[in-house]
Amino acid sequence: MQLVTVSIIKGKSFNILVDDVNDKAIAPCLLANKIWEPMETNIVTSLLSEGVTVVDVGANIGYYTLLFSKIVGE
Numbered sequence: 001m002q003l004v005t006v007s008i009i010k011g012k013s014f015n016i017l018v019d020d021v022n023d024k025a026i027a028p029c030l031l032a033n034k035i036w037e038p039m040e041t042n043i044v045t046s047l048l049s050e051g052v053t054v055v056d057v058g059a060n061i062g063y064y065t066l067l068f069s070k071i072v073g074e
Contacts (some may be wrong), residue, residue: 004030006067009045014066026061036063048072 003018007013018027030036044067048054054068 004034012070014070016066018065028039045071
């Protein structure tokens with residue numbers, strides 16, 4: 001397991017723990033690029049703002065859940 005810091009808009013970032021041994025899809029990308037699905041991440045960050053409500057249906061490793069929570073806040 002490795003901790004990856006993902007940088008997003010306006011100096012915000014979040015940490016995500018990735019399974020670099022068993023995960024052959026998402027972990028290598030996060031470890032190399034520090035971002036998952038850059039186009040989708042950019043779209044989401046441009047559409048969301050603090051205080052909105054977001055539902056993450058089908059969360060896998062929690063990347064988008066963490067991203068959403070960092071943008072929208074409590």
